[in-house]
Amino acid sequence: MKHVLRSIVLVLAVAALSCPAAAQQGQDEEAMMKVYMQAAAPGAPHEQLAQLAGSWRIKSTSWQMPGAPPVETAGAAVKKMVLGGRYLQETLNSSMMDMPFEGLGLLGYDNLRQEYSGVWLDNMSTQLMPYSGQYDPVHKTYTMKAEYLDAASGQLVTARMVTTVVSENEHRFEMFMPGPDGKEFKGMEMVYTRK
Numbered sequence: 707m708k709h710v711l712r713s714i715v716l717v718l719a720v721a722a723l724s725c726p727a728a729a730q731q732g733q734d735e736e737a738m739m740k741v742y743m744q745a746a747a748p749g750a751p752h753e754q755l756a757q758l759a760g761s762w763r764i765k766s767t768s769w770q771m772p773g774a775p776p777v778e779t780a781g782a783a784v785k786k787m788v789l790g791g792r793y794l795q796e797t798l799n800s801s802m803m804d805m806p807f808e809g810l811g812l813l814g815y816d817n818l819r820q821e822y823s824g825v826w827l828d829n830m831s832t833q834l835m836p837y838s839g840q841y842d843p844v845h846k847t848y849t850m851k852a853e854y855l856d857a858a859s860g861q862l863v864t865a866r867m868v869t870t871v872v873s874e875n876e877h878r879f880e881m882f883m884p885g886p887d888g889k890e891f892k893g894m895e896m897v898y899t900r901k
Contacts, residue, residue: 745817746817755793755813756787756791756794758877759794760900761784762782762783762898764783764798764800764897766778766897768802768893768894768895769893770893779807781800781801783898785797793814794813794814795811796809807828807830811827812825821838822848823837824850825837831857837852837867846870847868850866850869852867865882867879868880876898878897879896880895
């Protein structure tokens, strides 16, 4: 694996060296390799994500629109660090609208953009939902912004997703989206409790 990673880094470094700007700066192959290795290395933000790894029970509450009665379901999720500790992978099983609900998510920290970014996909849609945002260490919250096409309206919708770390054994995910009047409302809340 190290050999493959070193080969990829070497190819990227050689490609970068062939660029006129890099050649003008006189950066040698070793310096470029160091830059790429640093950009690819997991660090403190990735270690922080690893705190969310584990097996979880989920209590989910959703609202179709503001003021609607809540719909409650239960489920389970497994979160684990993958690809050398660079991404937190979530596999979720629950129910939605009396049907089985399966989801898969990846969340990582982009060293170059200096932000958390991820993607969510599930069996209730054919869309990949990318999202990105920041972590607030004071409030222990990850706040992400996501955009997706609404199936009913065909319009691009912006959602806000907030994950609050309550303790090492509990965290809460909330998803806020625009209601019929355009004002934001909470459409979903999922409480994760460590098994």
